[in-house]
Amino acid sequence: MTDTDKLNKILDRCKDVASVAADKATVMADSASASVSAGIKEMREESAASSRTDDGNCSRDGDARAAAKAGECVLSGELAVSGAAEDAPEITVRHSAGEVVKGCVHKRIDGFKSGLQNKKLLMTAGTMALVWLALTILPAIGFNPAPVQSLSFLTFARGGLSGGVPGFIGGLIGKGLIAYFVTLLVVGGISGESIMSNVRSIAGQFSGGKWDLAAISPLLVGGGAALFVYNFLAGTSTIMNCMVGIVAFLIAARALANKAGCVRQVFAAVFAKNGRADSGLVTKVMAGWAGGFALGVILSVFGGYTCYIAGFVLLVVGAVLMVTVQKQAGGVPA
Template structure:
């Protein structure tokens, strides 16, 4: 897993060699600065609120140190999304290719036939709820765009069977299985669970219910229980 993250960081830093690829990030940073200045002067009309929502400008502004760190992570997600939308245009490619395949894979992953196959769904669901609560510490609708963006990006990862989250989950699963190649359906189920989790988290924010962290912990515990039960069932069958 560590090797995967290091390689991903190296690939991301390669963007610094091409100034054009930095343009979206710089522009977004200027928007964040301008919106922060407007907010400090109490200027907050509807257009400013809409821009703040779309750019996750208030991410990390609340919740102390914990909220700030989570907000920074959320801003990284927003930057990655913006780059995924704009940079392919410079390369004369279609942005967000793979989302259609991701939607198909999502529905296929929901078909479960055993206790063991339920665990990845619950695990992904729980993890994404906790991650959302971390990035959006206030769990407010104003900052919920980070959940929507994460939802779209994971669908794209599933469709392409590549990208940061796909590679990370694949790497972690490989480490847990002691070097065995993880099944693609298992990785897809976990990511499908994450899409469900982010969708649920945004819905909870819309209903002003700050339950994401608690529900996330509950789903992770449920996933662990399913793993234990499935393992014991296999042991009994093998005996």
């Protein structure tokens, strides 16, 4: 058996383990969905044997993709998924939130296996791993000058070194997010101009609109969820660990501008009713999601688990306001 065969065998086992974990996540995600809105209903998968992904996910192994798209299917981050056309008022939802999460896990594993054939991606991931290793060892042996600290900040080298077991797991995922962003830069999937355009798309969601309960509640829900995720990825929300929040904000802004991403599909599934989700509502939740990461970076000056507390408050307030709007309007807020 060659080294490649052994590696593929290990990855297949990892995929099986991830599938079991995703099945458990399905139950948790669906329960959470029901608590947000009494009108939220689970949608079953319509075509499990389809030769392509119905929702526009990354193509299966063996499908040809341009190099600029390769990073999107290999490392943690937003999938290249399209929820609806830009002018579509509603999003068709064919899967429950748990099924979307499960699909994303499988795509991560399959995409990683495909990425092993891309030398540029392998070199990028290998270089990042060596940098993280060096930046972890150097401070441990007493060598921690300003340049090392600056590089540790920029690369999120201390991710996973605080916050106990949850912080360790979150830090590993956060490092994958950093590696994904670096990969996008290397393969040309993102540029300074596109970053500024994405940030302006967020600003557009927070300016010039009608500010009422229906508009504010999804922003609070998305922001609260982002604060929870940010604190999980950072371990403890300190300035030294806030780079993962900055990168998460930029990736969320990209997903908002492109109206795409695994997270967008999860939110669409959570707020779907009768197989349809309001596109405007999902966009507002995604705007709150991006804004929540930016807020998390600011709250990092207080340190500790501040973002967990703030996220909980925003989620509760947002959920209460959303339910209030539903009762007043008799449906999902737009």
